Amino acid sequence: MEKSREVTEVLNDLVMINNDRIAGYNRAIRELKPGDGDLKLLFDRMIIESQQIKSDLANEIQVLHGDVEKGSSEMGKIYRAWMDVKAVFTGENRHTILSNCEEGEDAVQRAYKKALEIDRLPAFLRDLLSNQQNMLRYSHDEIRNLRNQYA
Numbered sequence: 001m002e003k004s005r006e007v008t009e010v011l012n013d014l015v016m017i018n019n020d021r022i023a024g025y026n027r028a029i030r031e032l033k034p035g036d037g038d039l040k041l042l043f044d045r046m047i048i049e050s051q052q053i054k055s056d057l058a059n060e061i062q063v064l065h066g067d068v069e070k071g072s073s074e075m076g077k078i079y080r081a082w083m084d085v086k087a088v089f090t091g092e093n094r095h096t097i098l099s100n101c102e103e104g105e106d107a108v109q110r111a112y113k114k115a116l117e118i119d120r121l122p123a124f125l126r127d128l129l130s131n132q133q134n135m136l137r138y139s140h141d142e143i144r145n146l147r148n149q150y151a
Helices: 002-031 037-063 074-090 094-116 123-149
Strands: none
Touching: 002 037, 002 094, 002 123, 037 094, 037 123, 094 123
16 A cells, blocks of 8 residues: 555656646647747647646546646745746846756656655556656757757
8 A cells, every 4th residue: 555655646647747748738839939830830739738637647547546737846936936036137049948847857867766666666657757757858859959959
């Protein structure tokens, strides 16, 4: 039972980081200018990606008879508050928005790395999380490459 609770907590941490990611990209979309339709499409795709990941995580949590978290992580709240302050001082341009998104993607990668370090994680969940991390790493690199174009 202890292992099941620990695994559920790990999965719920990832649910919350994906909630943070969705909120971050919704925030980024609000900062876009009318000519930034390409970024809106990209951010919408990243939101859909996290919604699917959350759904997969929620299924596994329910199999473990756990409750799925609905909120966001404390770090996500702090990060979004920092984004708000930073936007006031730097303005909302493509480079700034993409830099903020990359910071969020870095946090997602750290969360997955931490989750995959848990020894008691069953192999099938380790595979699921590893696949999700790789998919999210691709998105991270896409954001980073776009940010570099506007440096």
